[in-house]
Amino acid sequence: MTREFDLLIIGAGPAGMAAAVAASSSGQRIALLDDNPATGGQIWRADIHAPAPNPAQTLRAQLAAAPNIELFTGTRVIAQTGAQQLLLENALHSWQVNYGQLIFCTGAREILLPFPGWTLPGVTGAGALQALIKGGVPVRGERVVIAGSGPLLLASAASAKAAGAQVVAIAEQAPVLSIAAFAAQLRRWPSKLRQAMQLADWRFQMSSHVLEALGHDRVEAVRIRQGNRVREITCTRLACGFGLRANTELASALGCEVNEQAIVVDAQQRTSRTGHFAAGECTGIGGNELARVEGAIAGYAAAGLLDQAQALTAQRQHWQGFADQLQRCFALGPALKHLPQADTVLCRCEDVPYGAVAGFDDWRQAKLHTRCGMGACQGRVCGSAAEFLLGWPAPGLRAPFVPARVESLLPSAAQPAVE
Amino acid sequence: MSAAIELHVNGRALRVALGTSVAAALYLAGDGTSRTALDGKRRAPFCGMGVCQECRVSINGQRRLACQTVCADGMQVETQP
Numbered sequence: 001m002t003r004e005f006d007l008l009i010i011g012a013g014p015a016g017m018a019a020a021v022a023a024s025s026s027g028q029r030i031a032l033l034d035d036n037p038a039t040g041g042q043i044w045r046a047d048i049h050a051p052a053p054n055p056a057q058t059l060r061a062q063l064a065a066a067p068n069i070e071l072f073t074g075t076r077v078i079a080q081t082g083a084q085q086l087l088l089e090n091a092l093h094s095w096q097v098n099y100g101q102l103i104f105c106t107g108a109r110e111i112l113l114p115f116p117g118w119t120l121p122g123v124t125g126a127g128a129l130q131a132l133i134k135g136g137v138p139v140r141g142e143r144v145v146i147a148g149s150g151p152l153l154l155a156s157a158a159s160a161k162a163a164g165a166q167v168v169a170i171a172e173q174a175p176v177l178s179i180a181a182f183a184a185q186l187r188r189w190p191s192k193l194r195q196a197m198q199l200a201d202w203r204f205q206m207s208s209h210v211l212e213a214l215g216h217d218r219v220e221a222v223r224i225r226q227g228n229r230v231r232e233i234t235c236t237r238l239a240c241g242f243g244l245r246a247n248t249e250l251a252s253a254l255g256c257e258v259n260e261q262a263i264v265v266d267a268q269q270r271t272s273r274t275g276h277f278a279a280g281e282c283t284g285i286g287g288n289e290l291a292r293v294e295g296a297i298a299g300y301a302a303a304g305l306l307d308q309a310q311a312l313t314a315q316r317q318h319w320q321g322f323a324d325q326l327q328r329c330f331a332l333g334p335a336l337k338h339l340p341q342a343d344t345v346l347c348r349c350e351d352v353p354y355g356a357v358a359g360f361d362d363w364r365q366a367k368l369h370t371r372c373g374m375g376a377c378q379g380r381v382c383g384s385a386a387e388f389l390l391g392w393p394a395p396g397l398r399a400p401f402v403p404a405r406v407e408s409l410l411p412s413a414a415q416p417a418v419e
Numbered sequence: 420m421s422a423a424i425e426l427h428v429n430g431r432a433l434r435v436a437l438g439t440s441v442a443a444a445l446y447l448a449g450d451g452t453s454r455t456a457l458d459g460k461r462r463a464p465f466c467g468m469g470v471c472q473e474c475r476v477s478i479n480g481q482r483r484l485a486c487q488t489v490c491a492d493g494m495q496v497e498t499q500p
Binding site: 035036037042046048074091109110112119121122123124125127128129130131132135136137138217218345348349350351375376377380381403405 | 437438447460469481486
């Protein structure tokens with residue numbers, strides 16, 4: 001089966017939702033797809049404990065009211081099968097889609113760095129813990145340590161506390177001076193200042209990072225370094241995330257230029273490939289407000305409504321300023337490069353230790369000799385870790401872009417996947 | 420909390436609230452783990468957002484990600500032994 005759309009939007013988080021709504025007034029046939037079971041992306045992920053925030057509800061109502069937007073949730077892009085044709089898969093079917101124009105709104109993922117014990121059950125990412133709690137993972141009465149870097153640590157702590165967990169420590173790697181500089185600038189974005197004040201927590205410690213998770217069958221304690229002091233804290237969960245990394249791989253595989261871990265776009269969110277746009281976190285980490293503005297600009301531009309796109313320039317600049325502050329203040333310190341030991345697993349899929357990989361010149365050599373990055377996640381976790389730890393450019397994707405059913409690949413077998 | 424959905428995890432019947440993820444069902448039904456790694460140790464959902472593939476389980480005979488799947492009535496979930 002092949003479907004035809006004027007505009008294909010990949011990713012239904014804040015950017016993708018805003019892009020679809022902006023483009024819908026043109027009357028174009030629009031497909032909005034996402035691999036999650038619902039719209040909203042990570043930030044507005046369905047929460048069994050609470051209703052969706054207002055901006056998410058508004059965008060959802062606008063999407064539902066637009067007859068020319070077709071929503072495909074639980075749907076993944078498997079391969080490119082033609083110049084403007086992709087192979088898609090959901091839990092039941094696979095099909096091809098022909099598109100006129102495309103907007104990448106593929107968001108970001110957490111940077112997950114290896115440290116001894118990070119494969120123990122009970123250790124998750126920081127945003128990951130928040131996502132799991134929203135999905136109903138019970139944490140009531142648990143002792144939770146949150147570590148890593150970025151505003152997500154406090155958001156994750158707030159979710160854990162609201163769900164009845166005892167948050168016993170929050171370790172932020174950034175130094176006090178950086179955080180103070182960040183806080184001092186926050187009044188330029190009053191809504192962010194309010195958010196920060198709501199999330200403030202006395203357990204928040206700066207210049208502080210995880211050294212090791214301890215435990216037998218699951219995490220039982222964590223060792224945290226703060227300055228020259230090392231503390232061991234008993235816990236039942238450790239949530240550890242080191243900021244966000246743009247999901248640029250799909251755009252790159254489809255021929256769009258990527259630079260400094262972001263899809264390169266112009267003032268109208270156009271990528272280097274004609275008819276292909278990108279918006280939101282995949283063009284650089286900036287938060288959901290920036291993502292929504294960029295999404296709307298991309299949607300208007302793709303629909304040929306350039307005046308409406310132009311009118312949003314000042315708003316984008318305002319939120320880009322916030323993004324720049326984030327980037328500067330939460331930059332990862334060099335001490336984190338020493339987190340993994342030689343026997344610490346780097347590639348969680350293929351169980352390849354860091355010591356087996358670190359001696360090679362680049363990712364490709366390491367991959368050929370050790371199988372790192374060749375498992376189910378295709379290096380999305382360990383490749384991003386190696387980017388930071390070893391300074392190696394992240395590995396590119398090959399089709400199938402995500403694990404797929406053999407039946408899904410059969411129709412496209414006649415056309416070799418583009419590498 | 421209304422227990423509206425009934426499913427099976429490793430053969431064990433379980434009632435969960437509407438909207439509960441399969442990743443959560445793994446914790447509600449057992450120790451929360453999803454698969455055995457090459458080194459023989461158990462792993463559990465890790466990234467929570469469909470990236471790391473640690474939470475891959477069998478759902479109604481198909482390999483799916485527990486963190487990106489919502490529990491549905493009659494679902495048969497099997498973790499990797």
